[in-house]
Amino acid sequence: MxxxxxxxxxxxxxxxxxxxxxxxxxxxxxxxxxxKDIPVQLSVEIGRTKIPIKTLLQLTQGSIVELDAASGDLMDILVNGTMIAKGEVVVINEKFGIRLTEIITPIERIRKLNK
Structure with a gap:
């Protein structure tokens, strides 16, 4: 008792x-x-480019669009559109994956939001 x-x-x-x-x-x-159980959108960006609408309208199946990233560059890893890390592409069981190589610090993320 x-x-x-x-x-x-x-x-x-x-x-x-x-x-x-x-x-x-x-x-x-x-x-x-x-x-912790709220889902977020995680995406990997391999590069970007700007093209005129004229060029965009001329794209067809098989067209190649050159991006600003070079082969071997680290990819941007975004959560809900905000970059949180950089990484390199890996293959896991015949599927693409990403190995995190650099984590963006919370202070750097806040600085980017304020811009």
């Missing part, structure tokens, strides 16, 4: 501490827990 009272008091104290903001567990982990 003493154990029940002690564990009850501990649980009550934990709830009280949480309500008071005195919870010693990782607050960032708790704050992020509820968003």
């Amino acid at each position: 003493a154990n029940e009272i002690e564990s009850g008091n501990q649980e009550g104290a934990e709830v009280f501490n949480e309500l008071e903001g005195n919870d010693k567990s990782q607050p960032q982990e708790k704050d992020l827990e509820f968003i």
